[in-house]
Amino acid sequence: MAKKILIVEDEVPIARVLGAYLKKADYEVEFAHDGHQAVEKFEAFSPALVLLDVMMPGQDGWNVLAHIRKQNACPVIMITALSDVEYRLNGLHSGADDYITKPFIADEVVARVSAVLRRSSPIFESSDDMLMLGNLKVDFRAHHIFVDGEEVTLTPRDLSLLLFLLKHPNQTFSREQLIEKVWGIDFDGSDRAVDLAVKRIRKCLYGWDHAYGEIKTLRGLGYQFRVYKEDKE
Missing domain, CATH: 1.10.10.10 (Winged helix-like DNA-binding domain superfamily/Winged helix DNA-binding domain)
Known part of the structure; x- marks a missing residue:
């Protein structure tokens, strides 16, 4: 059964590109384009991993991450244009499993997704x-x-x-x-x-x-x- 990936990204073209590459890698994909929709989709879709943009309308990525961590240990990869080290550390300390900065290569994102899923539940x-x-x-x-x-x-x-x-x-x-x-x-x-x-x-x-x-x-x-x-x- 294909693993489910929830892409939370307010820039629709970027979300579509990521979705196409993940589907090609045999993942099942669902999209959310703002923080409130992300919370709803997370509850309904029960993804194996979330690709989560930081800067979004409604709730930002930090709030969505906090909501997810109250629910379970589902792996989360943060995506943002902010490359400052403090932002990356904030994401990791808040419970993110990995951090990707824009611009990125879609193939690298797919590789990161696969790597995080492999190590997310080793026991x-x-x-x-x-x-x-x-x-x-x-x-x-x-x-x-x-x-x-x-x-x-x-x-x-x-x-x-x-x-x-x-x-x-x-x-x-x-x-x-x-x-x-x-x-x-x-x-x-x-x-x-x-x-x-x-x-x-x-x-x-x-x-x-x-x-x-x-x-x-x-x-x-x-x-x-x-x-x-x-x-x-």
């Missing part, structure tokens, strides 16, 4: 059948979950919820979405059932090393299985 190894994340091991085919080699016992409903979140790392789902996608629209319980299920799952995963990730509660939004990019000592 996250997954396939259709297996996931290894620190001391957490998940066998999707057999529906078995292990922490430190010990199998974790969950109810079928809780297990189905956890497996769904694991299959969609760093994506936020509302309680209503989780009920519909995991338990089905015929579920006749309250959305409070999702809160209780997450509480039970967290308890069962108590021994999991949370340096690698965690189930996050995003107030007013829902839940997310967050994967951290770096190993925490």
